[in-house]
Amino acid sequence: MRNSLFEPVQNEIALVEEGIKAVADVEYPWLVELLGYIVNSGGKRVRPALTLLAGKLQGDANNDALIPVATGVELLHTATLVHDDTIDRSPRRRGKPTAASIWGWGIATLAGDYLFSKAAELVSQANSVRADRLFAQTLMALCTGELEEGFNSFDPNQNRENYFRRIGNKTASLFAMATESGGIVTNASEEAIDALSRYGYSLGMAFQIVDDIFDFTAGEEELGKPVAGDLLQGHLTLPTIILKEKHPADNPILDIFEHKQVEQNLDLVIQMIRNSGIVPECYDVAQGFVTDACQALDIFPGSPCRSKLFELADYVVQRRQ
């Protein structure tokens, strides 16, 4: 995927990869091992690619500011995954044992903190207080989204409004930061920065909705975690919220939340979602966000980077994993 979608910024992505590896170039051997393990655990690099494509949308831009910011965006994402895995006690991520399962959750928590601060330090290399502030506000939004998920789990009254707000915070805010910061550190106009933020936010919304569809339509092997894992953790997502809307009186969600015949009811939910119009309806909502994202790009003249941002938007709803 990277080769085609990231083509206009492939040299820059290579520099970001170097920057990510360099995070583990530290004084202490035990820290080299810990950080090296975490930062070399893969990832599709979608978010730094967004920063780079956004930064180069209006012509050649200064890499001195753009590369550290793109690297910081990816590291911020990595740090949140480390904390998510620690909080959820996940044994594996991307086919490898998580840091928490190897080093324990105390060390993993501190490693996540370290990566947050390293990400902030990288962003500060762009010499833009505005980018620094956006970074801080984005991390606040990410935490708010995750906290809302924690506080509202197993609440059967979760609705579309809560859901959109929650995924806006926990996912779309980081996509928005990725593109917006690309504009900020290349001195784009306010109009352009605003458009880039809107593109990233809408793309992130679509991305999360499609992820939440996969949670019901994909197999356990593809997901790398149990099918309908969100529901088991008490989180309603778009497919289950639509199910509730369509069957307010007779749906098995409340039984699952009350721990009644969980396995049987879970199978029922999965079948009700798969064998109904719910999946296409969710894709329609995701497609609406993709359309928003693409419309935001209208103000920019045609260019290879703009074409790739359009392709990326389509990829988000067309991908199979």
Added chain:
Amino acid sequence: MRNSLFEPVQNEIALVEEGIKAVADVEYPWLVELLGYIVNSGGKRVRPALTLLAGKLQGDANNDALIPVATGVELLHTATLVHDDTIDRSPRRRGKPTAASIWGWGIATLAGDYLFSKAAELVSQANSVRADRLFAQTLMALCTGELEEGFNSFDPNQNRENYFRRIGNKTASLFAMATESGGIVTNASEEAIDALSRYGYSLGMAFQIVDDIFDFTAGEEELGKPVAGDLLQGHLTLPTIILKEKHPADNPILDIFEHKQVEQNLDLVIQMIRNSGIVPECYDVAQGFVTDACQALDIFPGSPCRSKLFELADYVVQRRQ
């Protein structure tokens, strides 16, 4: 204590208190409760006072930059305490149940992350990339110190060099940031910024050494935790390192680290430290750092703020808790 030592900046400390309270003014009721509980848990406000005194050392300074930075410094400290308590599974802090013991460690971890980012956002209000970068680097140092403590626990070869490096990272870096950032955001000269950093760092070293002395000389009630708690967690501090230096062949530390007759050996260590020259020797080392701190202030003309920074340095070694 606050009334006398913080006298030249008492109006500003009141503004910092307001800023700390305002952290809980957020949209979501559950987040208001969580953040309100954490930020209203007290604290002596030594670190923000240092920022304010440093910022006003050379005359009246712009509060618009200084107040948010001082507030951010205190919140950074608060966030690290939340994560420390979560990692250590501490049930109480300052006489109140910890956030982790009320909301669970997942929520507490996220609350700490939120406070880190809120602290960064406050610092960014000073519109100084240099202060933003210092903030990020300080958090990296704090994490490195805590990680080193985690990785080297129960290693009987911990020595003075490790110890000074570790407390330099986990404690003195934040004191140095407190004073240095006060200089940075009030546009002090490079010489002044450097001197403020040296003052804060040395003060922080003395502060931690005295804390580590208390761990052996104070009672459990005063400490709010078990006597010699560090040793029980496998951390050697200056008193035990000196004990090892004085009795390389026959000291009970190795037995404790190997979990042999822990209670009996712990009593022996406490007695060996209390009834020897070790405590005065540790105070001498702390006093050396206080002298360094005060010397750093030589370049500044006499002023009420400078006098208070001298008094604060003396207070650090003379305090009884």
